[in-house]
Amino acid sequence: MMGESPDVRVLVVDDQQLIRDGIASMLDVQVGVVVVGTAKNGQEAIEQASALKPDIILMDIHMPVMDGIVATEKLRQQLPDCQVVMLTTFDDEAYIIRSLQAGACGYLLKDIPVSDLAQATKLAHAGVYQLAPEIAGKLVNNLKIEGLSRVSEASEHGLTKRELDVLGLIATGATNREIAEQLSVSEGTVKNHVSHVLNRLGLRDRIQAAIFAIEHHLT
Numbered sequence: 213m214m215g216e217s218p219d220v221r222v223l224v225v226d227d228q229q230l231i232r233d234g235i236a237s238m239l240d241v242q243v244g245v246v247v248v249g250t251a252k253n254g255q256e257a258i259e260q261a262s263a264l265k266p267d268i269i270l271m272d273i274h275m276p277v278m279d280g281i282v283a284t285e286k287l288r289q290q291l292p293d294c295q296v297v298m299l300t301t302f303d304d305e306a307y308i309i310r311s312l313q314a315g316a317c318g319y320l321l322k323d324i325p326v327s328d329l330a331q332a333t334k335l336a337h338a339g340v341y342q343l344a345p346e347i348a349g350k351l352v353n354n355l356k357i358e359g360l361s362r363v364s365e366a367s368e369h370g371l372t373k374r375e376l377d378v379l380g381l382i383a384t385g386a387t388n389r390e391i392a393e394q395l396s397v398s399e400g401t402v403k404n405h406v407s408h409v410l411n412r413l414g415l416r417d418r419i420q421a422a423i424f425a426i427e428h429h430l431t
Contacts, residue, residue, distance in 0.1 A: 219246040220337045223266040225257040225283070226250075226299075227275040231322070235270065235299070235329075242330035254283025261291055268333045270299040271316070273307055281307070281314050288315030295336045299329075303347055312423050318342035318385070341418050343385035370412050378405040382418055383425035 222245055226232035232250050240247040248264045251257040254271075255278040261269060269287065271280040284296045297318040298311045308319050317336050320329070321344045332342055371379065374395070381391045388406065392399045406418070415421050 217244070219244055220268055220333050221246055221248045221264070221266045222333055223248060223257065223260055223264060223269045224250045225252075225254070225269060225275070225280065226272040227252050238326040239270075239330060239333075242326065245330045245333055254278030254280055254286075257283050258286055258290065261287055261294055265291075266294060267337045269294060269296045270329075270333070271296050273298060273300045273302055273311070281310050284311065284316050285314040295339075297332060297336050297342070299324075303344075308343075308347060309423070309426055312419060312426070315419075317419060319347055320344045321346065340387060341382075341385055341422060348384035371409060375405050375409050375412075378402060379409050379421060379425045382406070382409075383422045385422070 222239060224232055224236045224239070224247060226235065229252070232252065236247045236250050239245055248266050249260050251260045253275040257269060257271065257280075258278075260266075271284055273280040280298060280300070284298070287294060287296055295317045296315060297320060298307075298316050299320050299322060300307070301322050303321060311319055317339075318332065318341060320332060320342065324332070324344065335342060377395060378391055381394060386394070388399050388402045392402045395402070406421075409415075409421060410417070413421070413424055415424060
């Protein structure tokens with residue numbers, strides 16, 4: 213049918229065959245998604261991605277031969293048009309930060325419903341950065357425990373308090389619309405704040421902004 217978007221092409225990477233095949237089979241029947249292949253480790257993922265050119269790779273972390281974080285970094289260098297979403301059982305903060313630093317555009321847990329996973333692949337393909345709600349909450353809570361002053365951090369980095377609010381929400385994976393709703397401002401205002409934050413901090417995109425916020429406890 214004319215005007216419809218093409219299916220998002222997905223590669224599923226997991227070292228456990230039962231899980232790998234299960235995710236692939238359930239995801240492949242979802243509307244707007246097609247699974248083009250699977251891989252059992254990071255090295256195989258790179259080889260499969262080079263051959264199959266998927267739009268999205270769902271990447272596990274702990275795997276033999278090459279783990280998911282190393283594979284993600286290599287894939288983002290070799291195939292920059294291919295986005296990687298971590299799909300794992302690990303909710304450790306260190307894994308989350310390392311995955312985002314490697315270039316992943318999202319971090320989801322394997323207990324996610326398949327319909328939500330299908331939607332997540334489409335959002336990732338559209339360039340929307342995502343964190344599982346429990347992951348975002350964990351990061352925010354951990355950083356708040358640090359007890360750092362948000363106002364002094366804002367001044368140090370040349371940001372207003374409202375810009376800092378926006379940066380903190382970016383770190384949770386919130387979209388511009390969600391940020392606008394939470395701060396009771398227009399979506400256009402949020403876009404202006406995001407642009408200023410990126411320019412002020414010398415960052416390329418929202419993913420770098422999220423990593424910056426997490427590393428500097430700006431949330």
